[in-house]
Amino acid sequence: MTDRRHQDPPHGDQVSRRRLLVQSTAGVAAISCGLAGCATSSKVQGSMPKAQAQYQDHPSGLERCGVCKHFISPSGCEIVEAPVAANGWCKLYTLFG
Numbered sequence: 001m002t003d004r005r006h007q008d009p010p011h012g013d014q015v016s017r018r019r020l021l022v023q024s025t026a027g028v029a030a031i032s033c034g035l036a037g038c039a040t041s042s043k044v045q046g047s048m049p050k051a052q053a054q055y056q057d058h059p060s061g062l063e064r065c066g067v068c069k070h071f072i073s074p075s076g077c078e079i080v081e082a083p084v085a086a087n088g089w090c091k092l093y094t095l096f097g
Contacts, residue, residue: 043072046079053080053090060089069094 065071066086075083079092 043070043076043078045072045076045082046070048080048092050080050084050090053092055080055084055088055090057085057088059087060093063093063095064089065093067096068092069096 064086065077065084065088066073068077070078070080070092071084071086072078073086075085077084077090080090084090
C-alpha cells in the first residue's frame with residue numbers, strides 16, 4: 001500500500017493549483033474581454049500617483065491589475081498613473097463587473 005503523503009514533491013514541470021487558478025482567471029478575463037470588445041474600449045488613462053493608490057508591482061493574493069475593471073491593456077489604468085503591471089495591485093482594485 002502506498003501512502004501518498006510521503007511521496008516525492010511535485011516535479012518542476014507540474015503546475016500548482018494556485019498557479020492554475022491564477023492563470024485560468026486571467027484566461028477567462030481575456031476571453032470575456034474579447035467578447036465584450038475591450039480592444040475598442042474608450043477608457044482614459046488616469047493620473048493618480050502610485051503612492052496614493054498604494055500600488056505594488058505584485059498581486060495581493062488572487063487580486064491583480066490584469067483582472068481589475070480599471071485596467072487598460074497592456075500597462076494602463078483608468079485611475080493610477082501608467083505604467084502598471086498586469087500582475088500588480090493597488091487599493092482601488094475592483095474585479096471586472
